[in-house]
Amino acid sequence: MQPSYVFKASKAMANLCTEMDCNKDGILNEEFAFINAKHNRCKNFKTVTLRTYHPILRKTICLAKMEAEAESSENLEIFWKLLNEMLEEVNNQTGVRQVFGEYILQKCSSxxxxxxxxxxxxxxxxxxxxxxxxxxxxxxxxxxxxxxxxxxxxxxxxxxxxxxxxxxxxxxxxxxxxxxxxxxxxxxxENTPASNLAEIGHAKIASVGRAFMSLLEGLEKTQHSLSCKMLKYVCLIRDYRKVARGPQATNERLKNITLVVVSVLIVLHGVIGYPYPGDNASTEDLVKYYFCCLYTTREICGFLMLCHGIFVSVSTIERMKRRLGLRRRQNHNPTFLVQEKILELRSEGYANLDYRSMWRLLNSQYNLTVTQETVRLCLRAIDSVGVESRRRHRLHRRSYFNSGPNYLIHIDGYDKLRSYGIAIHGDIDGYSRRILWLKAGPSNNNPTYIAKFYLNFVKESRRIPRVVRADAGTKNVIVRDLQIALRFDHGDAMSELRSFSTGRSTGNQRIERLWRNLSESFTSFWRNTFAYLRDADIFCTAEPLHIECIRYCFLPLIRSQLQEFMETWNEHRVRRQRQIQAHTGVPNVLYFQPQMFGTFDYSFPLQCSVETLDELAVEYSEEWPIRGCSEEFLELIRYLTGEEPTLFLIPQDMNEALQNFCVLIYMCDSITGRI
Structure with missing residues (x-):
């Protein structure tokens, strides 16, 4: 998405922009911002007011205000200095030409x-x-x-x-x-935009993820984003109309102005959805958990009966939900909060999600209550081009057959980030399309790492899948031997050697389709980020130390987002499609409640103890290195910082990871003589 912004001189001019959308001519498809900044336009009156126009609400909302009767010269100097730096990063009306064409320049007020x-x-x-x-x-x-x-x-x-x-x-x-x-x-x-410097700004302060941020701090964050060329500005003013200008301040208002900077930005805290309360939790806690995962009452009843051994009726769960205040109708969050969170998620790598996936992510992972229609309208307002491109897409699938959960599971590695030092490995159940594991680390070709994932899955489920499907190659040899050994005495038609199947990567259909979804909603963001660092000559793929720095700084964040993607995927609802014979429903429900769909779990019981699995893990598997880095690199970190690298705080967002990465790169390059 390329954000478009309209900058206006006053609230009256901002209201004109609201009128521009009344004809629904499509010129206000995104969020527009207005700032009213006056400095000594009248005696003892200095103020900065920031507003934004929301297409869904069709009105302007005040985001932040700075008023002062005797504002310090230092604050004013910082404020205007930041605006200067913002404008110097923007080419002269390039954004106007890109979005609206040359003709619109005739309507721009400079x-x-x-x-x-x-x-x-x-x-x-x-x-x-x-x-x-x-x-x-x-x-x-x-x-x-x-x-x-x-x-x-x-x-x-x-x-x-x-x-x-x-x-x-x-x-x-x-x-x-x-x-x-x-x-x-x-x-x-030469690169100064033809726009009014004293009356310009933008409304992206809330999306940087800093609660209770002052206006000046927000502008510092904004300037940092601009220096990374992550935003493009469009300065647009429609046909000029004569309106009142200048501050309309009364004596009573001037008396009440005090030296204060007030930030009234409402920022979502990004709370991950209601956590799993544990197998031994009370029925009410389990009902609340499954409700937050967007399951229906009948599906909740099935989970309680088949997974927890709790027998309750549908009507009992309904009464329990009313008692706990669990309801979705007439309990929706304000639209502007939803829009802010969508903008934040899009900046973190979820720019290509369709409205159903975004709706599920907001409701299940971020504790919001919002309808699909609201999410659809917000996405259309934010990214109309992306919505239209997804609407026209047509997907053609080959036929696929799978009888039930664990009838056939697919394992494979994903290499789109390997050139940057990060490899992904995953496993998906062919029947339910439930992701069994999704891991990121330094390698997905080491057979001991893959064996560790497989043994952890077997140990957690205490069951052996009927058949494991994998690509041919040495990376899956240990999993092959473990699967054949654990299925050796079951005596069915697919036991022993037939319990492990190999073939070409193009035939591993379910997992390859998962990689496509992962690329659209997750991987493309990280590929673009790393490619930008490489093109900016900050990061070199041929330098081993740089690869280690990528892993140390970004791998924890990638693992967290992969876990979030897996949970969201397992809780989304697979739609019924015409002319395609495939099981539909929620992957978790299909996997854990196969009886509801006329089938059963095809896995076999584990015929050895958990202690035996632990011995196999020690003998044939290996854990990924700490933070995905080699011991030599961790020793280098100890030498450079004088502290234990495992004790450093894990980055919580992209900005922290980028800052840590730039510092590490500079320290490593100063040692190797690259700078």
Missing amino acids: CEFHYKQSVHRHAKKVSERSADFINLAEGLLDALSISDFNVASSEIKDFIDNNAYHQQLNGWYKWWLQRKSHIFRAFKA
Whole structure:
């Protein structure tokens, strides 16, 4: 998504933008922001007000306000300095051309426009010589060099000094002269946007994930994002209409203004969904957990009966839900909160999710209550291009047959991030499409690592799958031997050697389809992130130390997101499709409640003790290294920092991981002499 922003000069101008959407011409398909920043526009009045327009709510909402009767010069200097740095990162109206085309430039109000407008207003004060005043003022604007500007400046200064309104005109002249680097062509930088510097800003402060952040801190975060070229700005103003300008402040309001910076940004805390209470939890806790996972009452009843041995009726669960206050209707979160969370999730790698997947993620993992229709409208408002491209997509599948849970499970490795030092390995049940494990680490070719995943799954379920399907190669030899050995005495038609099947990767259909879903909703974000670091010459794929730094900084975050993806996938509902014979429903329900669908679990009982599995794990498997890094690299971290690397805090978001990575890269390059 390429965010589009409309910058306006006042609340009245912001309301004009609301009117622009009344005709539904599609120009306001995304979230637009408006800032009203006035500095000494009237005596003792300085204020910055930030508003945003929500297409769903069809109105503007105040996000933050900074007011001061005697604001310190330091705060004002920081504020305008940050805005300067923001604008220097943006090419002159490039965003306007990209999104709306060349024709829209005719409707853009620039700094020069506001200057000319101010000139004509003040020319009325010298009506007898208004033409001379306008010519002299425009001479300042037309000057292309500093020397020409100085000549024009001395001429208009002489004119002002010899005029009866010289005091007012002198104040006007000094006000614009202080902003000469942004207004007059003789001083304007080549990459300065043609927009009003004193009245610009944007409404992405809440999406950086910092609760109770002040306006200045938010602008610092914004400037950091811009320096990474992660945002593009569009400065658009529709046909100019004459509206009232300048602050409309009453004496009573001026008396109440105090030295304070107030942040009223509402930021979601990103609380992961209701945690699993444990096998021995009370019935009420289990009902609450399964309700938060978006299961129906009958599905909850099935889980309690088949997985926990608790026999309760559907009506009992309904009464329990009412007593616990568990309801979805008429209990929805405000739309703007949902929109903020969607924007945050899209910035963290979920930009390609369809509205059903986003709805399930919000409800099950982030403790929000929202309808699919609301999510659909929000996604269409945020990313109409992406919605349209997904709507036109047509998926063609080959036929696939699987009788029940654990009838045939598929294991495979995913190598799209291997060039950056991160490998993914997964296992999926062919019948229910439930993900059995999804892991990320330094390698998915080491057979001892894969054997560890398999033994952990067998130990947790205490069952052996009927057949394991894998690609041919040495990476699966230990899993093959373990599966054949554990299935050797079961005596069915697929026991012994037939319990493990190998073939080409293209024939491993279920897991390959899972990799496609993973690529669309997860992997593409990380590939783009690492590719950006590589193209910016921050990261080199041929440097082993850089690969270790990637693993140390980003692997914990990737593992956390993979776990989140797996939980969301296992709780989503597989839709019924025309002309395709496939089982539909929730993967967890299909896997744990096969009796509800006329089948049964095809796994076989474990014929050895758990202690035997532990001995096999010690003999034939191996855990991934700590943080996915080699001992030599961890020793280097100890040498550079003087502290134990395993005690460092794990990054909680992308910004922290990037900061840690840049620091580590700099320290390693300083040792190797790369810088």
